[in-house]
Amino acid sequence: MIFRQLFDPVSSTYTYLLGDSGEAVLIDPVYEQVPRDQALLRELGLWLLTTLDTHVHADHVTGAWRMRLRCGSEIALAAVVEATGVTRPLGHGDRIDFGTRHLSVRATPGHTNGCLTYVLDDQSMAFTGDSLLIRGCGRTDFQQGSPQQLFASVREQILSLPDDCLLYPAHDYRGITVTSVTEERRFNPRLGGGVDVGDFAGYMNNLNLPHPKQMAVAVPANMRCGQPEGSAEVATETPDWAPLTLRFSGVWEIEPMALLERGAAFQIVDVREAPEFIDRLGHLPGAKLVPLSQLTGRLEELDRERPVVAVCRSGVRSAQASVLLTKAGFGKVANLAGGMLRWRTEGLPVASDSV
Structure with missing residues (x-):
């Protein structure tokens, strides 16, 4: 299996490419990074079947619509979100195939109501979006977030995976790239150890964080799966002076x-x-x-x-x-x-x- 972890420095977003037998899926693509991702797919000889967003992002615009425009790929997102442009609405227990491999879908709401975690077929990897970050988690104060729901999601759907399962988040702001179930069970200060739901809710309800700077732009755009208003692809980087x-x-x-x-x-x-x-x-x-x-x-x-x-x-x-x-x-x-x-x-x- 081909696996690549890509990074957008503006939003500190990780995008993940998984490929097998010439087919690929792309998790959490970023709009501005679509030319990069398309170039990598071409160089690795992969056909993009599906883009998968872990949730409706508030800090960047997804590249899902733009990749569909260029590659014909399906757009997958939680069905509960009811976003325009989704071609494959997902729910808990669904399966996304690529080559001889597949990802299983686990609903992990709490950061937003539409958060999903994608688990590789052998449970060696899971892609947690913002539900579980490295030694942290996503906030719970907008987009139908709930600390009680997030606590249950992480404990029951993510930290219940095998000890050595590697966890890959949608963001990290310190340059850390991966963690594991064992590490987060032991060392996550919000969700690990002996923390209970009361401790967690008390912590999350008093974060008092400002809203993400791009939220007013990103959320409406992501409810259209990244499609610009007016349906035109904007800011394309493809030069027109030569092929x-x-x-x-x-x-x-x-x-x-x-x-x-x-x-x-x-x-x-x-x-x-x-x-x-x-x-x-x-x-x-x-x-x-x-x-x-x-x-x-x-x-x-x-x-x-x-x-x-x-x-x-x-x-x-x-x-x-x-x-x-x-x-x-x-x-x-x-x-x-x-x-x-x-x-x-x-x-x-x-x-x-x-x-």
Whole structure:
């Protein structure tokens, strides 16, 4: 089974990708991170069947609708929420299949009335949303929350799992990535040890926390499964100046044939060292040699209004050059996929004149 834990630094949200036999599910996707997640799915050769939200989030907008628009994936959320756009309403005991594996659905209300926990078939992993955080739990003072209900949910549905079951929350604000049933039973200050429901309710009812900053935007959007008002996909990151592919690293790449067809419109910057520029691989016709070590000191030699394609031997150094150029304010930057090695393998024209 393929498992990846992804992180959104703005909302401190964890998104989880699980894949098997070419099929995948994605738990708690974030709207702005959809291009990243789609790139990872493509690179791992996975077909996204379903996005699963653990609850209606108040601190970020889900990527469920956006992933459905791009991948055709089902949108799964607790049926009790009655959100618009859900294609697979879930209840306690339901099963979500992917490849030869599956997740079981456990209703764990209390943080919100629609919280779900997803448990892997062998009970080695569980994805708890905000119902149980690492040494903590979600608040209970809005979205039909209830400390009594959350206490029962966590004790009966999560901490009843096997001792070595790994627990993965929807958030962590300290950089901690995983915990276990044993740890939370022993060390969770709100829900572990000898804490009873009276202790827990007294604690939760006196948190006096401000509402999440994005709540007024996030909750209405998530009641539409992340669909923007007016049904238009907004803030898409896909460039329109060339046919590009986003890699999981965050770098946009252009295929050799696409560059050959459109090369006259681009600035081609070769970031190898001078001897490599005229070695047996040669270089692209019209390419400008700017070694990576000199790039940040020679930015004034480049036209910020024209697209830039970075090139090197294999695509590794030029990927770093793409990052540097983007950080320097160049708006249209791509990396040549596979570098000069792939360019030559595909039999495309090269030059070998001196620097």
